[in-house]
Amino acid sequence: MSTLESPSEVYYRAYRDYWRKVNESDGFDLENISTPPYYMFKGLLPFDCVSCGYPYPVMVNLYAKVGLHRYNMLKGTNFQLDSLVKFNMLPNCVSSFYISLLAHDPALDPLEKTFQVRVDEQNANCLDFTCSIARLKDEVITKNPMIPHFHGAAVADGFFKGELPDWPSDDSLNDEKRFYLLKESEWQANDxxxxxxxxxxxxxxxxxLEVAIETGIEEVEPPNERLEAKSANVYIKFKGMANVRYFRMIFEIGERVERKAVVRRVLDEDSGYMTLMGKFCGGQGTKKRPRSDS
Incomplete structure (x- = not known):
């Protein structure tokens, strides 16, 4: 440290040096990168998934599968997750995850390949995130400067902009020009x-119990081609969830209660970003209690 540098200058120099090194691998490889020794510093937290335990194992596993789902849709492949290798994350309640994993495509090669997947959460306690990177490790690293937490999303056309739709009426669901109702074998085959x-x-x-897909395009032939749509509203009726927790909504309690969920997928083929958003339908709204003046 130079005798002319103030403590704040030392901190910002260490801060810039840390993120410069992290940027070299887009946030995926933190080996041999030291975190500046300042208690206020918030860098990426690294976790080894092979030799020790790690937090959020189920969620990180699902995020890894989402990345492969995005890759398969863009590349026409069928890579399946084998195992997690490691991941790095921001220490925030709304976080970003940089995941390294092993996967293989049975139709191409039984040998495992290393993938890198980045997921940026947009809101807490709800389905709202963007997968901005899903690639083979040896593919070209992005040239743009790394932003530790990405606040953007896949660019949607007019049909997929705005709020998520409510659950459609029975008459609407029977409109074959608008919706495709999946056979049970189809939703089982599309994990x-x-x-x-x-x-x-x-x-x-x-x-x-029931799945319908809406793509905003009428008269799709054959109708099941909607399953391959890059962007879609997916309507899912199901049971098995004892209690639904959703912002300012109250739902009936019980695992036998039929639930309804809407998930919107927008995959921007230009940027490669894929955004998933979802909500539950059928609950009763609650009003915010007025403040008492007393």
Whole structure:
């Protein structure tokens, strides 16, 4: 340290040096990078998934699968998660995750390949996040400066902008120009549908009862092509969730109660960003209690 440097200058120099080194791997490889020894400093927290325990194991596993889901949709592959290797995360309640994992595509090569997946949460306690990176480790690293927590999202067209839709009426669901009702064999074959539900409740054993997909495009032939749409509203009826916790909403309690959830997927093919948002339908709203003047 130079004798002419103030403590604040030393701190900011260490801060810049740390994030410069983190930026070299887009936040995925922190080995041999020292965190500045300042109690106020918030860098990435590294976790080894192979040799020791780590926090949020179910959620991180699901985020890794989301990244492979995004990669498969863009590349036409079928990579399946084998195991987590490590991940780094911001120490925030709304966090960003930088995940390294092993996966293989049975149709291409039984050998495992290393993937890197980045997920940025947008809101706490709800399904709202963007997967901005999902790639093979040896693919080109992005040239843009790294932002530790990304606040952007996939660019949606007019149909997928704005608030999430409510659950449609029975008559609307029967409109084959607007919706495609999946056969049971189809939602079982497309495991991303159950994954969307698990992202909302990682503990319950959920039973899917009905699935419909809306893409904003009428007269799709064959109708099941909507399953391959990059952007879609997915309507899922299910049971098995004993209690639903949702902001300012009250739901009936019980695992046998039929629940309804809407999940919006927007995959921007230009940027590669994929945003998932979701909500529960069918609850009763609660009003904020007025403040007492007494």
């Amino acid at each position: 991303w549908i159950s994954m969307y539900l698990e992202l909302r409740d990682v503990l319950s054993q959920l039973e899917i």
